[in-house]
Amino acid sequence: MLGLGIIGWIVIGGLAGWIASKFMGTDGQQGIVLNIVVGVIGGLLGGFLLRLFGVDVKGGGMIFSFLTCLGGAVILLFIVGKVTGRRTS
Numbered sequence: 678m679l680g681l682g683i684i685g686w687i688v689i690g691g692l693a694g695w696i697a698s699k700f701m702g703t704d705g706q707q708g709i710v711l712n713i714v715v716g717v718i719g720g721l722l723g724g725f726l727l728r729l730f731g732v733d734v735k736g737g738g739m740i741f742s743f744l745t746c747l748g749g750a751v752i753l754l755f756i757v758g759k760v761t762g763r764r765t766s
Contacts (some may be wrong), residue, residue: 724745
């Protein structure tokens, strides 16, 4: 995902964060900036977890990067929901 550049991070992160927030039922609580932040942090989290399992995340392409961000964002929102005690769907 590092090869996408800052604009790629923002666009893919924003989309992934928005879709993850819809999936987890937190969309009403988040704005566009928080969706981008959740998606970008989710991408970092997803990439870290995939590397732990031996998956090469650098050569995955844009769709793989999006799915990594989406999966990481869902995991992030789930963890935040558990820590804060909020119901996530």
